[in-house]
Amino acid sequence: ETGVTQSPTHLIKTRGQQVTLRCSSQSGHNTVSWYQQALGQGPQFIFQYYREEENGRGNFPPRFSGLQFPNYSSELNVNALELDDSALYLCASSLAGFFYGYTFGSGTRLTVV
Amino acid sequence: EDKVVQSPLSLVVHEGDTVTLNCSYEVTNFRSLLWYKQEKKAPTFLFMLTSSGIEKKSGRLSSILDKKELFSILNITATQTGDSAIYLCAVNFSNDYKLSFGAGTTVTVRA
Numbered sequence: 001e002t003g004v005t006q007s008p009t010h011l012i013k014t015r016g017q018q019v020t021l022r023c024s025s026q027s028g029h030n031t032v033s034w035y036q037q038a039l040g041q042g043p044q045f046i047f048q049y050y051r052e053e054e055n056g057r058g059n060f061p062p063r064f065s066g067l068q069f070p071n072y073s074s075e076l077n078v079n080a081l082e083l084d085d086s087a088l089y090l091c092a093s094s095l096a097g098f099f100y101g102y103t104f105g106s107g108t109r110l111t112v113v
Numbered sequence: 114e115d116k117v118v119q120s121p122l123s124l125v126v127h128e129g130d131t132v133t134l135n136c137s138y139e140v141t142n143f144r145s146l147l148w149y150k151q152e153k154k155a156p157t158f159l160f161m162l163t164s165s166g167i168e169k170k171s172g173r174l175s176s177i178l179d180k181k182e183l184f185s186i187l188n189i190t191a192t193q194t195g196d197s198a199i200y201l202c203a204v205n206f207s208n209d210y211k212l213s214f215g216a217g218t219t220v221t222v223r224a
Contacts, residue, residue: 004155042117043214055210056210101147101149104155104157
């Protein structure tokens with residue numbers, strides 16, 4: 001069983017709506033990264049949070065935003081949903097300064113209709 | 114722009130066959146290359162490679178990195194149906210916080 005938990009597992013939203021996805025990181029990990037995986041593609045880096053601040057961002061528009069909380073859990077928020085936002089959203093935790101890959105959660109499957 | 118390319122995109126084999134998956138990259142400030150297995154949703158870590166020519170093994174899986182030619186291979190011997198999955202290759206760069214993934218190779222093992 002993975003130490004990273006994500007919720008919800010699936011959801012369906014309408015174009016233009018807003019969505020919040022949640023992630024609890026593995027115990028002992030203080031860094032959370034979010035990835036978007038479209039069907040048939042590899043995961044694409046959205047952003048990373050460390051010490052409650054954004055620590056790097058991929059090529060995603062500002063309507064993708066996030067938060068990290070003192071307990072290292074995290075949220076991904078997407079505003080003004082578009083059909084192309086339909087994807088698997090993966091949360092991954094790691095320990096800053098000791099990169100040995102990530103521990104991924106099982107993801108949230110978002111469908112925008 | 115940094116680039117990670119995996120080949121083939123998909124393949125179908127029979128139980129007992131050997132599979133070789135390829136990953137090539139064009140990146141600056143390379144630090145490490147990682148392989149993941151994705152069965153349903155969560156990618157699970159297989160190997161991290163940082164040095165050229167040193168093979169990493171775990172059971173029937175093995176992987177090696179060639180930093181001069183900028184590629185890695187993942188081998189699976191005596192395949193089983195449980196090896197059916199998407200295999201993802203990713204590269205991490207020095208002073209960077211993200212992984213750049215290839216599109217993955219879908220392996221289907223038939224009984």
